[in-house]
Amino acid sequence: MKLGSMKAPWGDQVKGSWWKALLIVIVYFVLRVMFESWMYAQGALKVTAEPTLDMLQDPEFLGQVFQVTQVESVVGGILLTLFVIGVSYKVGFRFFQFKTMNWKNIFQALGIYLGFFALQIAWGALVTQVAPEYTQPDNQTLVQEMVGNMNLIYAFITVVIIAPIVEEYLLRGLIMKYIFTYTPVLGFIVSSIIFALLHSPANWIDFTTYFILSACLAGVYWYSRRLEYSIFLHMVQNLIGFLTIISMS
Numbered sequence: 001m002k003l004g005s006m007k008a009p010w011g012d013q014v015k016g017s018w019w020k021a022l023l024i025v026i027v028y029f030v031l032r033v034m035f036e037s038w039m040y041a042q043g044a045l046k047v048t049a050e051p052t053l054d055m056l057q058d059p060e061f062l063g064q065v066f067q068v069t070q071v072e073s074v075v076g077g078i079l080l081t082l083f084v085i086g087v088s089y090k091v092g093f094r095f096f097q098f099k100t101m102n103w104k105n106i107f108q109a110l111g112i113y114l115g116f117f118a119l120q121i122a123w124g125a126l127v128t129q130v131a132p133e134y135t136q137p138d139n140q141t142l143v144q145e146m147v148g149n150m151n152l153i154y155a156f157i158t159v160v161i162i163a164p165i166v167e168e169y170l171l172r173g174l175i176m177k178y179i180f181t182y183t184p185v186l187g188f189i190v191s192s193i194i195f196a197l198l199h200s201p202a203n204w205i206d207f208t209t210y211f212i213l214s215a216c217l218a219g220v221y222w223y224s225r226r227l228e229y230s231i232f233l234h235m236v237q238n239l240i241g242f243l244t245i246i247s248m249s
Contacts, residue, residue, distance in 0.1 A: 009181055009182045009184070010177050010178075010181050010184070010225070014091070014092045014093060014178065017093070017178040017179075017181055018178065018179045018180075018181065020091050020093075020178070021088075021093070021174040021175070021177075021178035021179045022179055024084060024087055024088060024091075024174060025170055025174055025175065025179075027087075028080060028083065028084050028166075028170065031080060031083070032080055035076045035080070036076075039069050039072050039073060039076065040056060040062075040065055040069075042069065042072075043064075043065035043066070043068050043069035044056065044061075044065055046065075046068045046069075047061065047064045047065055047068060059138070059141045059142045059144075059145045060145060062142060062145060062146070063145030063146060063148060063149040064149060066145070066146045066149050066150050067149040067150060070150045070151055070154045070155075071154070073150075073154070073158060074154050074157050074158055074162075077157075077158055077162040077163075077166070078157075078162060080166065081162055081165055081166045081169075084166060084169055084170065084174075085169065088169070088173070088174065093173070093174070093177075093178060095169070095173045095177070095227040095228075096227060096228055097226065097228075105224055105226065105229075106229070108223070108224065109220045109223065109224045109226065109229040109233070110233075112216075112219050112220050112223050112224075113216055113217075113219075113220050113233050115219075116212065116215060116216030116219055117216060119212055119216070120209075120212050120213060120216065123208065123209065123212055124209075127205055127209075131205060134205055137199065137200075137201065137202065137206040137209060137210070138200065138202050138206070139199045139200050139201075139206070139210075143159065143241075143245070144245050144248075144249075146158075146159075147159065147242065147245045147246070147249070148245070148249050152246070155242070156242065159238050159241075159242050160235055160238050160239045160242050161235065163234075163238060164231050164234035164235045164238055165231055167195065167198075167234065168217065168221070168227060168230050168231045168234055169227070169231075171191040171194060171195050171214070171218070172191060172217065172218060172221040172227060172230050173227050175187060175190060175191045175194065176188065176191050176218065176221060176222065177227075184222060187222075188215070188218050188219070188222050191214065191218050192211050192214040192215045192218050193211065193214075195210060195211070195213075195214035195218075196208075196210035196211040196214060213237070216233075217230045217233060217234050217237075218230070220233055
C-alpha cells in the first residue's frame with residue numbers, strides 16, 4: 001500500500017459496523033471486569049482470610065493471587081478471546097487473509113515496526129535524561145509478579161498468546177477497522193490512547209511509553225491492513241519481555 005492511500009476508508013465494510021463493533025468491545029470489557037473481580041475476590045480469600053482494597057493494589061499480593069487462580073485466569077482469558085472472535089465473525093467481520101501473505105508485505109510491515117521500535121528506544125533514552133528517578137510502569141511490575149508466581153506454561157499462554165490476540169482484535173480490528181471505518185487517522189489515535197489507558201499509566205511517562213508501543217503496532221496494521229502482522233509482532237514483543245522477566249527471576 002502507498003502511504004498516500006493510508007487515509008482511505010477500509011475496503012470490506014459491513015453495514016452497521018461501527019455500533020456492532022462498539023457493542024462487542026463494551027460487552028467484552030463488562031464480562032472481563034466481572035470475571036476478574038470474581039477471580040481476584042476468590043484468589044484473595046485463598047491467600048488471606050481478610051483481604052482489603054489496599055492489598056489488591058500491592059503487586060506482591062496480586063502475585064500470590066495469580067498463583068492460586070492461574071488456571072481460572074488462563075481458561076477465562078481463552079473463553080473471552082473466543083467470545084470476541086466468534087461474535088465478530090457471526091456479524092460478518094473479517095480480519096485474516098493468510099492466502100495473500102507475501103514476503104514483500106511482511107518486510108514492509110517489519111520496517112514500520114522497527115521504525116517505531118527505534119522511537120521507543122529514543123523515548124527511553126530521553127526519559128533517562130529527563131527523569132532519572134523513573135524506573136518502569138507499575139503495570140510492568142505487576143506483569144513481573146504474575147509471571148514470577150504463575151506456572152511458566154500458563155504465564156506464557158497468558159502473556160505471549162492470549163494478550164496479543166485479544167488486544168489486537170479489539171483495538172486494531174474492531175476499533176480501527178470497524179468503528180472508525182471512514183476515519184483511519186482518528187482510529188489510529190483512539191486505539192493507541194485506549195491501549196495506553198488499559199495498561200493503567202500512573203503518570204505521563206507511563207502513558208507516553210504505552211502510547212508509543214501501541215502506535216508501533218497500530219502503524220503496522222494501518223499500513224498493511226493485515227491484523228495477523230500486528231498480532232505476530234505483538235507476540236514477538238511480549239515474548240521478548242517474557243524471556244527478559246524469566247532471565248531476571
